Amino acid sequence: MSIPSSCKVLVIGGGIVGLTAAAFLAKHGVDTVLVERRPSPSKRLRAKFFYPRTIELYRSLGIEPKITTPPGTLSEAAIVHSLTGDEIRRWTLPAVGESAASPCVASSIKQQDLECVVRDTAERLGAHIHFAHALTALEQHEDGATATIKAAGGTETLLYADFVIGCDGSKSMVRDLLGIGTVGLGDLVHSTSITIRCNIREALRGRPLSFAWVQQPDISGFMSWSTDLTSVVLSIEYDPINPADIARFTPENCHALAARCLGLPSQQIEVVDIHSWCLSSWYAESFRKGRIFLAGDAIHSTPPLGGFGANTGIHDAHNLALKLVSVIQHNAPKSLLDLYEAERAPVVQMVVAQATARLTQRSNVQLPLEALQPVLDEDMISMGYRYPILPHGGIIPNPIVVHPRDLHAEPGTRAPHIWLHQAGVRLSSLDLFGESLVLLAGNNAESWCRAAETSCRLHGLPVQCLAVGRDLQDPESAFPAAYGISDTGAVLVRADGFVIWKAVRTGIFRHEDLLKILRSAHEAC
Numbered sequence: 001m002s003i004p005s006s007c008k009v010l011v012i013g014g015g016i017v018g019l020t021a022a023a024f025l026a027k028h029g030v031d032t033v034l035v036e037r038r039p040s041p042s043k044r045l046r047a048k049f050f051y052p053r054t055i056e057l058y059r060s061l062g063i064e065p066k067i068t069t070p071p072g073t074l075s076e077a078a079i080v081h082s083l084t085g086d087e088i089r090r091w092t093l094p095a096v097g098e099s100a101a102s103p104c105v106a107s108s109i110k111q112q113d114l115e116c117v118v119r120d121t122a123e124r125l126g127a128h129i130h131f132a133h134a135l136t137a138l139e140q141h142e143d144g145a146t147a148t149i150k151a152a153g154g155t156e157t158l159l160y161a162d163f164v165i166g167c168d169g170s171k172s173m174v175r176d177l178l179g180i181g182t183v184g185l186g187d188l189v190h191s192t193s194i195t196i197r198c199n200i201r202e203a204l205r206g207r208p209l210s211f212a213w214v215q216q217p218d219i220s221g222f223m224s225w226s227t228d229l230t231s232v233v234l235s236i237e238y239d240p241i242n243p244a245d246i247a248r249f250t251p252e253n254c255h256a257l258a259a260r261c262l263g264l265p266s267q268q269i270e271v272v273d274i275h276s277w278c279l280s281s282w283y284a285e286s287f288r289k290g291r292i293f294l295a296g297d298a299i300h301s302t303p304p305l306g307g308f309g310a311n312t313g314i315h316d317a318h319n320l321a322l323k324l325v326s327v328i329q330h331n332a333p334k335s336l337l338d339l340y341e342a343e344r345a346p347v348v349q350m351v352v353a354q355a356t357a358r359l360t361q362r363s364n365v366q367l368p369l370e371a372l373q374p375v376l377d378e379d380m381i382s383m384g385y386r387y388p389i390l391p392h393g394g395i396i397p398n399p400i401v402v403h404p405r406d407l408h409a410e411p412g413t414r415a416p417h418i419w420l421h422q423a424g425v426r427l428s429s430l431d432l433f434g435e436s437l438v439l440l441a442g443n444n445a446e447s448w449c450r451a452a453e454t455s456c457r458l459h460g461l462p463v464q465c466l467a468v469g470r471d472l473q474d475p476e477s478a479f480p481a482a483y484g485i486s487d488t489g490a491v492l493v494r495a496d497g498f499v500i501w502k503a504v505r506t507g508i509f510r511h512e513d514l515l516k517i518l519r520s521a522h523e524a525c
Helices: 016-027 052-059 111-124 175-179 242-247 251-262 308-330 335-363 380-381 446-458 479-483 513-524
Strands: 006-012 032-036 076-080 085-092 126-131 133-143 144-152 155-165 183-195 209-216 219-225 231-237 272-283 290-295 419-422 427-428 437-440 463-467 490-493 499-503
Touching: 006 144, 006 308, 016 032, 016 111, 016 308, 032 133, 052 308, 052 380, 111 126, 133 175, 155 175, 155 308, 183 251, 183 335, 209 251, 219 251, 231 251, 242 272, 251 272, 272 335, 308 335, 308 380, 308 479, 335 380, 437 446, 446 463, 446 490, 446 513
Parallel strands: 006 032, 006 155, 032 126, 076 209, 155 290, 437 463
Antiparallel strands: 076 085, 133 144, 144 155, 183 231, 183 272, 209 219, 219 231, 419 427, 437 490, 490 499
């Protein structure tokens, strides 16, 4: 299929963030084109731990069963002398197993496999995915942008798009073309990654390890492996200003280093790739310029500890995609797009700081005193962040994160998960969101909810009104406490599952008040 001459949204970059953006845009009928310079997805072992909140987002695409790994799979980590040798310490990874906070569990699927599922989903929903096509130029206009796309064979195409999303990684060409700089600590640790083909099933001895740190007198390394236990990536730190340290990463030495860290005979090991990289800590000065946006690693670089990088990028893509859907498909004002950075920037800065704080626990890297901070719970970081929802859009919530168990549908927070029944089918409250504004009302607010629904319809405001007792059954009577309302209360939730307004009791609200709130909500969701 050839590159079209125009589209509504052009996505640059075919990693997990770009594919996720394309899938959510296509789900809502937005004409989307994605281009990726590589001929196929990267085969390097990258992220392989995805938090429950991330799986919730993919659940709304209907692909949760395809990407969920069995409970307990690769659920632990350890510090070892070698993979077959003595353990110094072992612990269970956070956010694994079932939780009352989410209908989903964390998944240990490797990123390459997740990308294949998301790509297939995006294409099935109508997105045009073009690998082996590179962006070579990008010119912005008042009403869109023109991209020059070069195919692997050399053919160039001019593509006009109303909006562009740069999901092209930490060395983002789009970010550079926009002249957007970065803020933060920058490069922190230099490492060489050695990709190894080797079956490590016996070396693990039945331990459900996901990764391990290696501590030897002359080696500080980190090992991670594929879920089928046949591929390992060993990253070893080195001093970039010490020529002797750099010189030790010859193919022969890398083979020997791999054997030492795995604790396996060298004949069982095949080194298939060696490359250097730098662990860094920064975020972009801005997330957009005009109609061109950035997401994922193009706007943040996090140390891998905690596994927040890919998860955060997926959340970026979801937030931005649904805002573009509102503008393109539902005539929301373009000022809505200003909220992308207003909402995501504080979260991104928090995540970068938390990943960096974890680095100090596992490395000898010296950080400035101002960069040191307490390490927060992973559930807080992945599910408990808060947005500055209107009418307080200019005020960053303090604290920016709260543990999900302490959240009760406060505006700016993710709507809580509880189990409900609808037409005899058990579902999560989160399954109600994704298409439009949803007004959830208590079991004694049915008449108020019905009147509100009628008023909204007369004024052409898109909202789905659902009353407990009329449209939904709450067999455990969990809704009032979870959402922090009385039986006459109501909560307004936007398509991405974040609460935008709450009334503990609706009796004091006139329908004119609700219409005013809904008009404001239409501009902020």
